[in-house]
Amino acid sequence: MKFYLSNRESTLELDFLTAAKILESIPEEKIKKLPLESYYELLDKNKTAFFNATIDEIIEIRSKKGRDSSTQLLKILKATQKNGRQLTEDQEEYLKKVINRLEEGSLPKKTVQKALKALSELEKDIQNPLKVIGVLQREISPTFLKSHYAETSAITEGKREVILSLYLTGESNG
Known part of the structure; x- marks a missing residue:
């Protein structure tokens, strides 16, 4: 499982606990309308980071096969x-x-x-x-x-996909 946080400048991979803290919400939190253009821009950045991270892992697994x-x-x-x-x-x-x-x-x-x-x-x-x-x-x-x-x-190389995407409002989304 991988978690990413993107803003306009960069994309950062998060550990599970940090992601859980960010995703935590309270009942009083108001629903806000999403600016779709920036949402999809950030989603694409996350998808690219996710793809690059998983492709590196697959290459690493295959490169070890010659010596084990x-x-x-x-x-x-x-x-x-x-x-x-x-x-x-x-x-x-x-x-x-x-x-x-x-x-x-x-x-x-x-x-x-x-x-x-x-x-x-x-x-x-x-x-x-x-x-x-x-x-x-x-x-x-x-x-x-x-x-x-x-x-x-068996270790399988299944589908790579972003399962959950959340748009954060406020100072943290850039």
Whole structure:
């Protein structure tokens, strides 16, 4: 959740408590007519600031993907998948499920790190798809692979939108 306060000169991001104090109203407060031109001008400034802030966060998340445990584990699993001629259909399906959950970002970081550590302890046996599957099944709880659990814990890049816009009258609106 992000909160912005704009005036004619600048736009400022606010923390939750500051925004809550500003939005607080009293029953005696009078309703005032909005100057629509300046309202939309300030709304556009807030939307631009919101877009820029969220695009920076998405870029930051994507740039971290190259070095983290999930990416390393994903590389190992994709290599295992290519070398998986001796796997049963169930094992292939299990491997696909783990790969999908990794790509979605829905597996807990600690679980991924534990699985990666256990796989690195295999050393040369890491080329054996059956041993890789065995490690995954031991280290990754089946709960994390269920659709409903993964869908609720996955980080999604949903719609960006301004949910609430309030025009403040008085000295604070510039």
